Amino acid sequence: MSIEAQNITKKFGQFTALDDVSLEIPSGELVALLGPSGSGKTTLLRVIAGLEFADSGIVLFDGADTTHQTARDRRVGFVFQHYALFRHMTVFENIAFGLRVRPRALRPSHEKIRAKVDELLKLIQLKNLAGRYPSQLSGGQRQRVALARALAVEPSVLLLDEPFGSLDAKVRMELRRWLRQLHDEVHITSVFVTHDQEEALEVSDRIAVMNEGRIEQVGSPDEVYHRPITPFVYNFLGNVNLFHGRINEDKDSPAIHDAATGDVVYVRPHLLEIHRQPNGGPNFRATIKHINSAGPLVKVEAITEWGAPVHVELSQEKFRELHLIKNESVFIIPKELKIFQKQVVS
Amino acid sequence: MATSTLVAGKVPSARTAATAATGEPALVRWILTGVAVVFLTLFIFVPLAIVFSQALAKGMGVYWASLQTPDAMAAIRLTLLAAVIAVPLNVVFGVAAAWAIGKFDFFGKSLLITLIDLPFSVSPVVSGLIYVLLFGLQGVLGPWLARHDLQIIFAVPGIVLATIFVTFPFVARELIPLLQAQGQEEEEAAIALGASGWQTFFRVSLPNIKWGLLYGVILCNARAMGEFGAVSVVSGHIRGRTNTMPLHVEILYNEYQFAAAFAVASLLALLALVTLVAKTLVEWKARRQLAESALWNGEAV
Numbered sequence: 108m109s110i111e112a113q114n115i116t117k118k119f120g121q122f123t124a125l126d127d128v129s130l131e132i133p134s135g136e137l138v139a140l141l142g143p144s145g146s147g148k149t150t151l152l153r154v155i156a157g158l159e160f161a162d163s164g165i166v167l168f169d170g171a172d173t174t175h176q177t178a179r180d181r182r183v184g185f186v187f188q189h190y191a192l193f194r195h196m197t198v199f200e201n202i203a204f205g206l207r208v209r210p211r212a213l214r215p216s217h218e219k220i221r222a223k224v225d226e227l228l229k230l231i232q233l234k235n236l237a238g239r240y241p242s243q244l245s246g247g248q249r250q251r252v253a254l255a256r257a258l259a260v261e262p263s264v265l266l267l268d269e270p271f272g273s274l275d276a277k278v279r280m281e282l283r284r285w286l287r288q289l290h291d292e293v294h295i296t297s298v299f300v301t302h303d304q305e306e307a308l309e310v311s312d313r314i315a316v317m318n319e320g321r322i323e324q325v326g327s328p329d330e331v332y333h334r335p336i337t338p339f340v341y342n343f344l345g346n347v348n349l350f351h352g353r354i355n356e357d358k359d360s361p362a363i364h365d366a367a368t369g370d371v372v373y374v375r376p377h378l379l380e381i382h383r384q385p386n387g388g389p390n391f392r393a394t395i396k397h398i399n400s401a402g403p404l405v406k407v408e409a410i411t412e413w414g415a416p417v418h419v420e421l422s423q424e425k426f427r428e429l430h431l432i433k434n435e436s437v438f439i440i441p442k443e444l445k446i447f448q449k450q451v452v453s
Numbered sequence: 454m455a456t457s458t459l460v461a462g463k464v465p466s467a468r469t470a471a472t473a474a475t476g477e478p479a480l481v482r483w484i485l486t487g488v489a490v491v492f493l494t495l496f497i498f499v500p501l502a503i504v505f506s507q508a509l510a511k512g513m514g515v516y517w518a519s520l521q522t523p524d525a526m527a528a529i530r531l532t533l534l535a536a537v538i539a540v541p542l543n544v545v546f547g548v549a550a551a552w553a554i555g556k557f558d559f560f561g562k563s564l565l566i567t568l569i570d571l572p573f574s575v576s577p578v579v580s581g582l583i584y585v586l587l588f589g590l591q592g593v594l595g596p597w598l599a600r601h602d603l604q605i606i607f608a609v610p611g612i613v614l615a616t617i618f619v620t621f622p623f624v625a626r627e628l629i630p631l632l633q634a635q636g637q638e639e640e641e642a643a644i645a646l647g648a649s650g651w652q653t654f655f656r657v658s659l660p661n662i663k664w665g666l667l668y669g670v671i672l673c674n675a676r677a678m679g680e681f682g683a684v685s686v687v688s689g690h691i692r693g694r695t696n697t698m699p700l701h702v703e704i705l706y707n708e709y710q711f712a713a714a715f716a717v718a719s720l721l722a723l724l725a726l727v728t729l730v731a732k733t734l735v736e737w738k739a740r741r742q743l744a745e746s747a748l749w750n751g752e753a754v
Contacts, residue, residue, distance in 0.1 A: 158641055178645045185645040191638035195660040205646035208656065260646055 108263040109134040115164035124150040126320035139307035142317035184257030188269040192241040199237040205260035227255040247278040267299035373445040376420040380440045390440045508715035519713035527693040528701035536677040539616040547624025555632025572621045581686025607689030615683040627669030664739035675728040
């Protein structure tokens with residue numbers, strides 16, 4: 108089922124959580140709403156779910172207006188950030204809940220409910236914990252139960268609010284791969300909220316990057332990462348070096364002019380190269396201040412000739428080859444620069 | 454259940470365990486404990502013992518006989534009737550009010566909380582007088598009631614009304630912190646799963662507050678049966694008709710029928726003891742639940 112949100116505005120008192128936001132989600136896609144806290148991503152998700160009503164704007168499911176339907180009528184599966192499992196019910200009863208509360212005419216028989224729950228328990232690999240209470244489960248297990256509970260009612264849309272937000276890094280990694288696999292099997296239109304750019308890039312088909320109640324860019328992970336259209340998107344998706352200045356094409360002078368009135372130049376740390384010699388291309392000089400070689404990449408902090416800090420990432424092989432040492436003066440060659448006009452930033 | 458018991462056991466002990474920094478010398482501890490024990494003995498245990506010894510002073514025969522007089526039976530019946538009406542009404546009201554306060558934000562919320570507390574802060578005698586001034590013959594609604602041949606003051610309805618008023622806050626006060634601690638995510642989840650409002654309430658909200666609710670009901674019931682002041686003002690003390698147990702005790706005592714007075718009083722004392730035991734049990738359960746939901750929310754953050 109496709110989802111379309113048109114011109115959604117939502118205010119909480121003086122605070123504008125969503126400011127004329129429009130978003131289209133094609134059927135069967137897994138879409139991430141990515142942004143820092145307070146960017147309105149959870150509010151947008153709740154408006155889509157019908158748990159929150161927009162001050163203006165409409166929400167369409169498969170082209171049908173659902174703006175005035177409640178969450179109950181929209182038939183969405185919602186997974187809450189803190190799981191919201193029913194604490195007095197077992198895992199089995201939690202998953203069966205959505206089926207048991209159906210009107211008598213639509214309610215499946217006891218055997219059918221049992222079969223459905225068993226099938227879901229198998230899907231989330233928790234078959235042996237059906238009789239446990241939520242308080243006896245780990246965070247990752249609770250999260251999977253919450254997901255199974257949402258899927259039990261066979262929703263047309265699955266909405267997940269920071270699904271892995273409160274899990275530790277390792278479990279998080281496993282669960283998000285599992286979610287991706289699950290989506291490839293079930294193919295239900297899904298939207299999930301996250302503040303973790305890595306998570307969004309890894310899991311989703313498309314990403315909507317949000318900031319201050321607006322959508323900055325919508326696109327595939329590749330698009331938003333490699334072709335960001337606003338400084339915010341560039342900044343939010345991955346580390347970045349930011350210089351105020353102007354690009355110099357002249358080979359003999361520094362590649363970047365430091366100027367307070369110039370444009371803003373963005374360059375990712377791994378797109379900077381360190382050299383001992385200026386090999387002809389545009390470059391600038393810098394002094395190495397700190398080296399962190401733990402991890403897959405070596406992170407080098409340096410100070411440019413005009414006094415700005417710069418971060419460079421290079422491979423371990425390259426690092427060993429260069430024998431870089433602290434306080435050494437080197438040449439930095441940018442391989443790719445992204446320039447945003449001054450007006451865009453301010 | 455292993456983990457939850459462990460957790461529940463940990464929370465209260467962490468609260469009461471003396472650490473090196475807050476511990477007191479043995480002498481101080483013994484003196485403080487001693488003072489508490491002497492005080493309890495003088496003011497609680499001795500009076501309680503006297504109630505029962507006086508009640509049985511003239512033997513079991515007199516004890517049973519004084520409970521079985523028509524007036525005593527009528528008083529017991531009336532007390533039970535008042536409680537049977539007042540407690541369910543206050544449960545409905547208390548749950549509704551606590552629900553509104555705990556789960557929603559609305560204009561006038563703090564005013565509502567203050568109003569719920571009003572019966573605690575007003576003297577019971579004043580509470581009774583309010584009804585006399587409203588429904589009495591000289592009261593605001595008195596002439597209208599008289600024309601329609603309805604009697605509220607010096608009759609059963611007045612006693613029930615006064616009982617409802619003084620027991621008003623018990624259930625709501627118990628549930629408000631519990632509902633606030635639990636938040637509304639579970640209800641939202643239930644609704645998103647297709648549950649109706651009533652299904653959400655009976656299947657999700659109510660099971661989550663049941664121990665707190667039971668605790669409130671026990672306190673509410675104890676007060677409803679034991680209320681003296683407010684009921685005394687509106688009752689008119691008509692024997693066999695508008696006398697509740699506490700009022701009956703007073704009348705017997707004033708007539709120097711000590712054994713009979715203490716026999717009825719011993720029933721009230723028994724009720725108090727039963728309440729105390731039930732309260733302790735439920736309190737323990739409820740505290741465990743509150744600790745669990747605190748842990749639940751805390752852990753998730």
